[in-house]
Amino acid sequence: MRKRIQYTFISLLIAVCAVTVFTSATETTHGVSLMQDQTVQAIKLSDPRLDSDMSIEEALLKRRSTRKYRGTPLTSAEVSQLLWAAQGMTDPRGFRTAPSAGALYPLEVYLVAGSVDGIPAGIYRYITQRHEIANRVQGDKRAELRDAALGQEQIKQAAAVVVISAFPERTTGKYRDRGIRYVHMEAGHAAQNVYLQATALGLGTVVIGAFNDDAIRRILQMPDREQPLYLMPVGR
Numbered sequence: 001m002r003k004r005i006q007y008t009f010i011s012l013l014i015a016v017c018a019v020t021v022f023t024s025a026t027e028t029t030h031g032v033s034l035m036q037d038q039t040v041q042a043i044k045l046s047d048p049r050l051d052s053d054m055s056i057e058e059a060l061l062k063r064r065s066t067r068k069y070r071g072t073p074l075t076s077a078e079v080s081q082l083l084w085a086a087q088g089m090t091d092p093r094g095f096r097t098a099p100s101a102g103a104l105y106p107l108e109v110y111l112v113a114g115s116v117d118g119i120p121a122g123i124y125r126y127i128t129q130r131h132e133i134a135n136r137v138q139g140d141k142r143a144e145l146r147d148a149a150l151g152q153e154q155i156k157q158a159a160a161v162v163v164i165s166a167f168p169e170r171t172t173g174k175y176r177d178r179g180i181r182y183v184h185m186e187a188g189h190a191a192q193n194v195y196l197q198a199t200a201l202g203l204g205t206v207v208i209g210a211f212n213d214d215a216i217r218r219i220l221q222m223p224d225r226e227q228p229l230y231l232m233p234v235g236r
C-alpha cells in the first residue's frame with residue numbers, strides 16, 4: 001500500500017514537470033526569443049557579431065568615459081554584443097572573452113534594462129553558457145540604481161546599465177587571500193571589454209565604482225557574499 005502511494009506521488013510529480021515544460025511558450029520579438037513559463041523568463045540573445053567596422057586600435061584610441069547620452073533606445077543586438085564582450089563564451093571548453101585566474105570565473109554580469117528594443121524594462125542575469133538573459137526583477141530600476149550610486153545622473157539617463165559583480169569565494173577557494181586581487185583584476189578586464197565594444201558600436205559608457213554596496217545588493221537581489229564591483233551605464 002505504502003509503495004503504491006509512493007508510485008502515485010512520483011507519477012504525479014513527473015506529470016506536473018512535463019506540463020510545466022510543454023506549456024512553456026516561445027515567441028519572438030525584435031529578433032530575441034522569449035521563453036516563458038510561470039516562474040522564469042529567459043531571453044535568448046542573438047549571436048554576437050565577430051567582426052566590426054572599427055579596428056581594435058581605433059577603439060582604443062576613441063575609448064573615453066561618457067556620461068551624457070541621447071534618449072534613444074539600445075537595440076537587443078547591441079545589448080547582446082555588450083554582454084558577450086563582458087563575459088561571453090568563446091571556446092567550447094568554457095573559456096571566455098576575458099581572462100580568469102585558474103579559469104574559475106568569479107564574475108557575474110547583469111543587464112539593468114530601461115530602454116532596450118524588445119527587452120522589457122527589468123534586471124536580468126547574463127547566462128554565459130547559453131548567451132541568454134534571465135529575468136530577476138521586473139520594471140525600470142535605473143532611478144533606484146542612480147540613488148544607490150551617490151545620485152550619479154548618467155545611470156538614470158542611460159538606456160541600460162551593465163553591472164559586474166563577483167562571488168570571490170570561487171577564486172579564494174583556490175588562491176586564498178591573493179584571490180581577492182585576482183577578482184578585482186578580472187572585473188577590470190571585463191569592464192575594458194565593455195568599454196571597447198561600446199566604442200566600436202558607437203555607444204558611450206563609463207565605469208562607476210562609487211556606490212553603496214548594500215543598496216546595489218538590495219536592488220539586484222544579490223546575496224551578501226556577492227560583491228558588486230562596477231556599474232556601467234550605456235547609451236547612444
Ligand SMILES: Cc1cc2nc3c(=O)[nH]c(=O)nc-3n(C[C@H](O)[C@H](O)[C@H](O)COP(=O)(O)O)c2cc1C
Binds near residue numbers: 064066207
Ligand atoms: C576604479 C574606477 C572607478 C571609477 N568610478 C567612477 C564613478 O564612480 N563615476 C564616474 O563618473 N566615473 C568613474 N570612473 C571613471 C574615471 O573618472 C575615468 O576613467 C577618468 O576620468 C579617465 O577618463 P577616461 O576613462 O575617459 O580615460 C572610475 C574609474 C575607475 C578606474
